[in-house]
């Protein structure tokens with residue numbers, strides 16, 4: 001099973017069962033929750049340059 005790292009909180013996410021994902025600059029990002037997805041979409045460059053910052057909120 002392929003796993004991806006949630007760029008917002010750093011959790012591992014199963015790519016096959018992931019419900020929350022978004023495409024940014026041609027790359028797919030996976031999230032553990034809708035909250036992380038929304039957070040990422042607000043400021044994708046922040047998470048891509050700084051790395052996971054822990055659960056938002």
Ligand SMILES: [Zn+2]
Pocket residue numbers: 006008009010011031032033036
């Ligand atoms: Zn997350």
